[in-house]
Amino acid sequence: MKDYKLVLAEILANVVEMKKEDIEDLIEVPTNKDMGDFSFPCFRFAKILKKSPNAIAAEFAKKIERPDFIEKIENVNAYINFYLDKEELIKTVLDKVFDEKENYAIEQKKDKGNIVIDYSSPNIAKPFHIGHLRSTVIGNSLYRIFEAIGYKCISVNHLGDWGTQFGKLIVAYRLYSNKEEVENKGIEELLRIYVKFHEEAKKDPSLENLARENFTKMEQGDEEALSLWKWFKEISLKEFERVYDILGIKFDSLNGEAFYNDKMDAVIKELDAKNLTKISEGAKVVEIEDMSPCLITKKDGSTLYATRDITAALYRQNMYNFQKCIYVTALAQNLHFAQFFKVIEKMGYKWAEDLVHVPFGMVSMENGSISTRNGNVLLLEELLTEAINKTKQIIKEKNPKLENKDKVAKEVGIGAIIFDDMYNNIIKDIHFSWEKVLNFDGETGPYVQYTYARANSVFCKSGMKIEDIDNNIDVSKITDELSMALIKEIGKFSDIIQEAAAKYEPSIIARYVVNLAKSFNKFYHENSILVDEPNLKKARLSLVVGAMYSIKNALWLLGIKAPKQM
RNA sequence: GUAUCUAUAGCUCAGCUGGAUAGAGCAACGCCCUUCUAAGGCGUGGGUCCGGGGUUCGAAUCCCUGUAGGUACGCCA
Numbered sequence: 001m002k003d004y005k006l007v008l009a010e011i012l013a014n015v016v017e018m019k020k021e022d023i024e025d026l027i028e029v030p031t032n033k034d035m036g037d038f039s040f041p042c043f044r045f046a047k048i049l050k051k052s053p054n055a056i057a058a059e060f061a062k063k064i065e066r067p068d069f070i071e072k073i074e075n076v077n078a079y080i081n082f083y084l085d086k087e088e089l090i091k092t093v094l095d096k097v098f099d100e101k102e103n104y105a106i107e108q109k110k111d112k113g114n115i116v117i118d119y120s121s122p123n124i125a126k127p128f129h130i131g132h133l134r135s136t137v138i139g140n141s142l143y144r145i146f147e148a149i150g151y152k153c154i155s156v157n158h159l160g161d162w163g164t165q166f167g168k169l170i171v172a173y174r175l176y177s178n179k180e181e182v183e184n185k186g187i188e189e190l191l192r193i194y195v196k197f198h199e200e201a202k203k204d205p206s207l208e209n210l211a212r213e214n215f216t217k218m219e220q221g222d223e224e225a226l227s228l229w230k231w232f233k234e235i236s237l238k239e240f241e242r243v244y245d246i247l248g249i250k251f252d253s254l255n256g257e258a259f260y261n262d263k264m265d266a267v268i269k270e271l272d273a274k275n276l277t278k279i280s281e282g283a284k285v286v287e288i289e290d291m292s293p294c295l296i297t298k299k300d301g302s303t304l305y306a307t308r309d310i311t312a313a314l315y316r317q318n319m320y321n322f323q324k325c326i327y328v329t330a331l332a333q334n335l336h337f338a339q340f341f342k343v344i345e346k347m348g349y350k351w352a353e354d355l356v357h358v359p360f361g362m363v364s365m366e367n368g369s370i371s372t373r374n375g376n377v378l379l380l381e382e383l384l385t386e387a388i389n390k391t392k393q394i395i396k397e398k399n400p401k402l403e404n405k406d407k408v409a410k411e412v413g414i415g416a417i418i419f420d421d422m423y424n425n426i427i428k429d430i431h432f433s434w435e436k437v438l439n440f441d442g443e444t445g446p447y448v449q450y451t452y453a454r455a456n457s458v459f460c461k462s463g464m465k466i467e468d469i470d471n472n473i474d475v476s477k478i479t480d481e482l483s484m485a486l487i488k489e490i491g492k493f494s495d496i497i498q499e500a501a502a503k504y505e506p507s508i509i510a511r512y513v514v515n516l517a518k519s520f521n522k523f524y525h526e527n528s529i530l531v532d533e534p535n536l537k538k539a540r541l542s543l544v545v546g547a548m549y550s551i552k553n554a555l556w557l558l559g560i561k562a563p564k565q566m
Numbered sequence: 567g568u569a570u571c572u573a574u575a576g577c578u579c580a581g582c583u584g585g586a587u588a589g590a591g592c593a594a595c596g597c598c599c600u601u602c603u604a605a606g607g608c609g610u611g612g613g614u615c616c617g618g619g620g621u622u623c624g625a626a627u628c629c630c631u632g633u634a635g636g637u638a639c640g641c642c643a
Contacts, residue, residue, distance in 0.1 A: 028585075041585060043623055053623075078623090079586065123643070163643060212641095257643085283641050291569085291639090298641040305643050332637050334570060361571080362637075394605065412605090423591095424579060427571065429636065436578075440605055442591040443579095450605045458602045511580065514590085525607045566605080 004069060008038060008082060015063045016045070033485070036074065036081030043078050053078035086484060087475040093491035094471035097546040104549040105493040106556075110152040114320045117143050117153055118312075119328035120244075120251070123160035124236040125169055125190045128243045129377040130432060131370045134360050137418050138426055139328040140249050140559045141506035142358065148557060149501050154320055158312065159233075159256025163305070165194075166229050167215030171207060172197035173228065182231075187239045190232060191372065198373045212300070219261070219302050233258075243380055246414065248559065260311040264303050267311045268296060276346055286343050294339040306340045313344055317351055324354045326504070331359035331427065358504045361429035378432065388413035390438050391446075395566070402565060411561040412446050418560050419445030422506040423514075443514045445560055451517035452551045453566045455544050458529050462541055469538075469545045477539040482523045489519040490546050493554070506558060513554035520547045 009024035016023060023040075030039045042057040049056055054077050061075035072083040097104050119139020122132045143153045172193035173182070182189050201207040217225045237254075244250065268284070271277050276286045282299030295304050316325055327337060337357035345352035363370060370377055391413040395405055402408060420437050421430070423444075440446035459469075478484070492512070500508040529540045552562040 025583090030586075031581095031589090032586080035586070039586085041624095043585075046623065077586070121643095160643060165642070168642095281640070285640075293640070295640050300641085302641090304641070308643095330637090331571060333643085335638055336643085338569095359571085364636095391605095398605065399603070428579080429572080431578095433578095436592085439592075442605095444591085444605085446605055447591095450603080454603055454606080461602055507580090511590095518590090521606060522608095524602080528602070530602055565603085 004084065005038065007067060007069075008040075011065060011067060012040060012060075014065070015060050030079075030081065035076065035079070036072075037084040037488075038082040040080045040082075041078055042080065086479070089484070089491070090475050090478055090487055091471070093487050094473070094542055094546060096494075097490060097549060098469075098471040098542075100549075102549060102552075104546075104553055105497060106148045106553055107150040109150055110147065112150040113152070113323040115146050115151045115153050116156060116316050116320055116322045116325040117146070117328065118156045118158045118326065119143075120249075121158040121160060121256075121329070122240060123165065124256075125165070125187065125194065125232045126236075126372050127187050127191055127377065128240055128380045129370060129372070130380055130383055131363050131377075133380055133383075133417070134363060134421055134426070134430075135328045135330075136244075136247065136249060137421050137559055138358070138360060138506055139326075140247075141422060141509070141557060142326060142328065142501075142504060144557045144559065145497060145501050145506065145509065148497050151323065154252045154322075155250075156253045156255060156316070157251040159254060159258075161229075161233050162218075162257035162261065162308065164212055164215045166218060166232070167211035167213065168197050168201075168208075169194060169232060170214045170225055170228050171211050175200075182235070186235050190235065195373055195375055216300055216302050229258075246381075246384060246410075247418070248561070255312075257308045257312075260308045260315065263315060264307050264311045267314060268307070270347065271296060271343075274347055276343070286346065288339060288342050288346075291335070291339055291342065294343050306336065306343070309336075309340050310343055313340070313355060314349075317349070322351075322354065324356055326356045326358055328358045328360070331361055333357075334359060356504070358426070360426040363430045363432055365432050383437070384414055384417060386434075387417050387438060391416070391440075394440065399566065404565075408563045408566050411563045412440075412449055412566055415445035415449055415555070415560040416440055417445075418558060419448070419510060422558060423510045425507050426505065445555075446566075448513050448517045448551060448555060449560070449562060449566060451520055452548060452555070452562045453564060454524065455520060455548045455551070456564045458524070459541065459544050459548065462530055462537070464541060466545070469541050471542065473539040473542050474535040475539070477536045478543070480527065482519075482526050483540075483543060486519045486523045486543055486547060489516045490543075490550050493550050497557070500557075509554055509557045513551060513558075516547065516550055516554065520551070523547075 005024055005027050008027055009020040012023045013020040027038050027040050030036055042060060043053045045056045046053045057078050057080050058075050061073055061080045064073055064080070066073055069085050069088045070082050071085040074081045074083070100106075117139055119142075120132065120136040122128055139155070143155050147153050169190065176193045176196050177189060197207065197211075214225055218229055271286065277284050277296060278287060280293065283295055284297040285293035285295050287293045294306050296307050297303055313325060316322060329337070334357070341352055341355045341357075344355065365376055365378065368376060388409050391409040392405065395402055395409060417437060478487070496508060496512045500506060523543065527540060529537065529544060531537050531540070555562045
């Protein structure tokens with residue numbers, strides 16, 4: 001919204017002995033709307049002026065020149081409260097909404113520079129389960145949020161397609177499977193033999209050594225090992241793409257860990273040349289103060305996770321010249337990121353400070369933590385299918401005549417899952433519960449989508465075309481509190497996106513869109529929209545359409561569709 | 567042991583760049599569809615903001631400390 005705060009600070013600076021920047025910091029938005037749109041607390045002047053805060057506030061309040069956009073200035077105790085002029089406020093918000101229309105609050109220019117976002121990044125040869133969902137939907141949302149404030153984003157799916165696990169898989173394949181089984185059953189068979197490997201390795205630890213040997217062979221370019229690896233990777237990618245399609249997510253780069261195989265040598269040499277490496281217990285490490293050392297190579301010379309991440313960061317900086325490089329991974333990986341960010345800093349690269357780890361909490365199942373090895377997993381597709389089926393059932397009950405039932409059920413069911421994942425601060429752990437995730441009442445994705453569908457429905461019944469709805473309305477027609485509350489909520493959208501970006505927190509968008517939907521539902525409940533009086537009808541329809549643009553775009557920022565009917 | 571995250575209503579959580587009576591949703595109970603989609607709206611009950619210090623005119627919010635739980639800590643990713 002227009003920067004009223006700044007203007008108020010300038011006006012206050014004429015009365016209060018303080019820099020306008022400091023005044024601006026002091027001005028706050030009251031928690032209770034009865035106390036105005038902005039308020040200025042005067043407690044801190046008591047000491048200097050040797051008067052009571054209440055007296056000071058009263059004195060200041062008298063001296064302030066009221067600007068046009070302020071309807072009323074009121075002194076309550078130690079506060080000076082400012083009430084925005086309603087007509088001014090309506091005009092300001094609607095001007096912006098109808099100037100930008102379907103792009104409302106979403107910046108179209110991408111001229112602030114590049115941001116690389118590394119997310120999803122599942123491990124090849126393991127099925128896509130609900131544990132992978134978080135990184136995927138959070139990363140996708142951050143991508144859209146940063147694009148919405150004017151950055152060009154590059155999404156990277158840093159596939160876990162390299163590492164000792166492939167040594168394990170190769171061993172497991174040779175011992176427990178064959179070509180036909182893998183071709184027929186795909187990733188399911190790969191999972192089976194992976195689990196089997198871990199069972200057997202408990203009894204016979206030499207299998208682990210065999211696995212390591214096979215990975216080393218891969219790193220040395222052994223053709224047989226590599227062709228198996230390639231085959232496993234293709235099978236996995238097919239499955240992942242199916243899941244990404246359902247979620248509507250695309251990546252700009254699929255450069256996984258293997259992509260950096262031929263680029264790590266140069267980086268290790270650079271580390272050596274900068275005198276950062278040491279040999280410790282046979283491994284090559286970079287020592288870091290106040291942290292355990294970062295391992296660069298194992299004693300057999302093969303590389304590790306950190307080696308590939310350091311190499312990838314250097315490559316990305318070189319390739320994209322990023323303003324930020326964001327990693328969306330579990331909180332449990334905190335140390336790893338702290339370590340390799342520090343290594344890059346030690347290498348003398350100033351852009352190390354542009355590397356950002358966005359950590360999220362763990363998902364656990366009702367019967368303990370998720371473990372692919374133990375088979376305690378819920379496949380994402382199973383969850384999505386369940387949600388879609390539940391939605392179909394509800395549609396059958398509530399809106400049996402709906403067209404495109406399947407399409408809508410898909411959008412709503414998936415919306416429910418995505419929304420649920422991002423409604424709380426991402427740092428919170430999630431204890432998965434069918435009951436919770438399949439509840440579509442209250443503060444949920446379907447609630448917001450339903451609100452949108454209602455708004456669309458009433459708009460359609462008006463018989464107006466979208467072009468007929470604009471900001472050219474009789475502002476005096478809108479007077480009630482609920483309409484004003486809706487306008488204010490719509491007007492907040494841009495600030496909310498800024499906040500979500502600054503905090504790397506999609507839940508801020510999710511919370512916002514729920515408040516917006518609540519606001520709309522109250523407005524809708526109390527005010528008839530399709531009234532006879534044409535000017536009133538037009539004014540109210542402007543609010544309906546403004547709410548629709550806002551809800552649709554906010555859902556889009558979360559990666560959720562807004563069906564027109566449901 | 568060290569680091570890190572979390573602790574607010576029965577449950578799940580907002581609020582945490584300090585401010586005016588601590589907010590939602592779920593669950594429970596009650597009301598509102600001959601009127602624009604009831605996946606909705608309204609109402610009722612429900613709180614030592616984990617404990618203890620400190621800073622401040624003012625602390626759920628900042629600092630210190632303790633407690634409880636989660637997670638990570640060299641050749642996995």
